[in-house]
Amino acid sequence: MLETEILRTTKIVESDRDTPRSAYVHIPFCRRRCYYCDFPVSVVGDRRNGTNFSAITEYVDILCQEIAITPQSHETLKTIFFGGGTPSLLSVPQLEQILATLNQYYGIASDAEISMEVDPGTFNREQIQGYRDLGVNRFSLGVQAFQDELLQRCGRSHSVKDIFTAIDLLRQIGVNNLSLDLISGLPEQTLAQWQFSLNSACDLSPEHLSCYDLVLEPVTAFGKQFQPGESPLPSDENAAQMYRMAEKTLTENGLEHYEISNYGRSGYQCRHNRIYWENRPYYGFGMGAASYWQNWRFTRPRTRREYYTWVENGAKIDASELSARDILLETLMLGLRLADGVKLEQFSPEVRRQIAIAIAPYSQKDWLVVLDSQNQSLPLPNQSTFSNNKILKLTDPEGFLFSNTVLTALFKQFDVDN
């Protein structure tokens, strides 16, 4: 399909000319590397944290330097996300330094969502109180499982007891927007264990939950040891079942399944992450962080040394500009992760027609629905279905479970050679 035809989908192109109102900040330090993790991480060992480790001080200085020299807009930030690594290895003054720098150069809106990933066993009351005082209003706790043997099996540096201690502490301080992370599909994990983890999480009444089906990354310890779907990993059948169990248990407990791997109570969806899925722009700061602005997607160097050199050389965004086709594919790939789906009106009639052709083979599968403006579902496949004011979305859980199959078909339809 011609680039010019896709270009007529002007709305999606324009939306990306927005100014970012969101910033992702990467804090790469971890006590250990978990066996499933391939994120850009610097391992510091069990007894070091921000107050006694000069490497973290150095990193924060250079990070702030990057923030200072990145071209700024005049819009204040409405969401900030501290991800890692383990951001809770930062001391309160280090976090203060970063937030002050962001505030100085960009400004932080008074109602901004400021999220921070924290890991059990890495923080104390004073620290959390300090983070809260600095404006952090959403905490995401890396729980992963409620079985000590499973935590050990994936190289986590904490116990189940640490999880409860951490949550008590967060709640006592008054944290009222708490998210927990869980992983399904771990080696030797049983369906019963997973159900137990889901129930335990619900008993703690978090405002938000992320449930990730384990992804075997080739460079990780797990990736080197295991084959997907083969023992000791659960069979694909069981892993799919775990996904369905999460959907059932969590929605029954009042958490809305708003994205493939994310659940939230009403009003507690993660505003920052929604920016990604809605394919809107964001800043990225720190080693390995990704940013998206003005049709440029850029991932910073993934090791500290390379990252420092890059900042010293002026933090230049060296990426090729996304084509209209790229933006279209990214809009679909990200938007279909959301339960809300994608709005078809943003695409030209020809693009909508091509989408209809691509997904036609799945019309008997009960994976996709098209909703009209009154949220009435329309029959598939019918190309007239793909007129204006309609929404295309994957069904939950079956459509979500096969989202890659559907996306591959869409990518194939819009491939450059077609």
Added chain:
Amino acid sequence: MTDVSTSRIRNFCIIAHIDHGKSTLADRLLQVTGTVQQRQMKEQFLDSMDLERERGITIKLQAARMNYKAEDGEEYVLNLIDTPGHVDFSYEVSRSLIACEGALLVVDASQGVEAQTLANVYLALENDLEIIPVLNKIDLPGAEPEKVIAEVEEIIGLDCSGAILASAKEGIGIDEILESIVHLVPPPRDTIEEPLRALIFDSYYDPYRGVIIYFRVMDGKVKKGDRIRLMVSEKEYEIDELGILSPGQIPVDELHAGEVGYIAAAIKAVADARVGDTITLASDRAEEPLPGYAEAKPMVFCGLFPIDSAQYEELRDALQKLQLSDAALQYEPETSSAMGFGFRCGFLGLLHMEIVQERLEREYNLDLITTAPSVVYRVTTNSGESYEIDNPSQLVSPDKREKLEEPYIHLEIITPEEYVGTLMDLCQTSRGIFKDMRYFASKRTTLIYDMPLAEVVTDFFDRMKSRSRGYASMEYHLTGYRENKLVRLDILVNGDPVDSLATIVHKDKAYPMGRALTEKLKELIPRHQFKIPLQAAIGSKVIASEQIPALRKDVLAKCYGGDISRKKKLLQKQAKGKKRMKSIGTVDVPQEAFMAVLKLQQ
């Protein structure tokens, strides 16, 4: 320039194994004689197809005329006629050999004689060519010229007392080679007064000028504007352009006996001016064509199907165009119940097949599925009727046929002694019948086998190479047909027989083959939303089965920190892979699956 007496013309070719330095030597000769200036030199001048340069082999031969002032003070014209270096093209080699009076036998001084070289030397000897042995790469540390000379004398029976020690790369021995050509290669016979007979030894298709014929004048003379007649195709043309190759085309007015050149005469397809045909004058015809003409007969057949059936017409046009320049390529429409519409194509051998397939994909931008190659079988039915089939799906059921015969080859392998055991084992498992074994003083051995061609039209060559660490070489030619206990092995995917996966195999090999094939297909065919049974069957009897489990989930749970580039790349890769698959019923089968039968042994 054309006015040169036959006594001062020397026509020669270079016989060499791949990698023994033929192209480098040719380049060096062109350079030393000043035919090509240093700055115009691109490496390996004679191999003009990109594909050839990439693979380091010569597929299409060419020619070059050089002017050389010898030590005796005379000016000579030396015509180098290049020969292709692959067993698939042995007929073309034989035609270019008979266009010459002499040959340089180039042997790598560290490697020794190889099977293909040997076959070509015998061909040259049969045609009375003067052979000048050249030991190349003597500058290399591993060079053992004495040993290799002894080997050439022993195997070929060629007097090597005058063998030239050379290094084309370093420019050693080049003058000596040129002098030897002048003094040892006989001049062409002076038959200028006889009626024209010129031998076509190559041709190619030029989209603007039509077919360009490369030829050697054997008798008589030919002028620009002459009306020529091709004695086999019985077609007549007027010469638009006549010239010599130096190595670029330089037009001249006349060429006479002994000279080598090209003709453009608005000929529409190379099939009208085939290699081996004789050119004569329409007005003054020669009585007999030159001997030895043969039509290239395809030995290997496969199906070519567009992945996207909408590309059928494009594929037909592309084959049509390719055939204009490749007379050995045959094709006819084929309809497969599994693959839809495509073409059954015939090739000289596996390399020829690969070249055509690659040119179709590269030059014509087509996505193709190639089915496993098949040889030509001879079927005799109960009623005594006998016919040939080149497609396993055409085979009638066992109760309707009296016998089934397959082509056999005479195979010669030359190998260092230490690999004899493993290579004999390979030949044995490939249904080879041992004929002879000869040892040479140089610790190398020739193995001679009778073997079904079908066994060679697999990965036999690769296995021979890997078992001998690359040291063994082979040569073969067709000898005839033999009856064997052959059966058709059918493959069923999701319960349906897939005609393009069927193969004809020996009965004793059917079981292990069926098991290996279903296992391989299980690896190659991706999971679907449903279970896919895979079966191998002879007639209605299932002899092996596997099952591809159903896909239960296909989701990427995490898109971390907004870094979506990896997920996007993954989806792009999957989309590309999906485009390269053929839908058979409800099952998407990747290209490689159709060639799986060739990759079972490792």
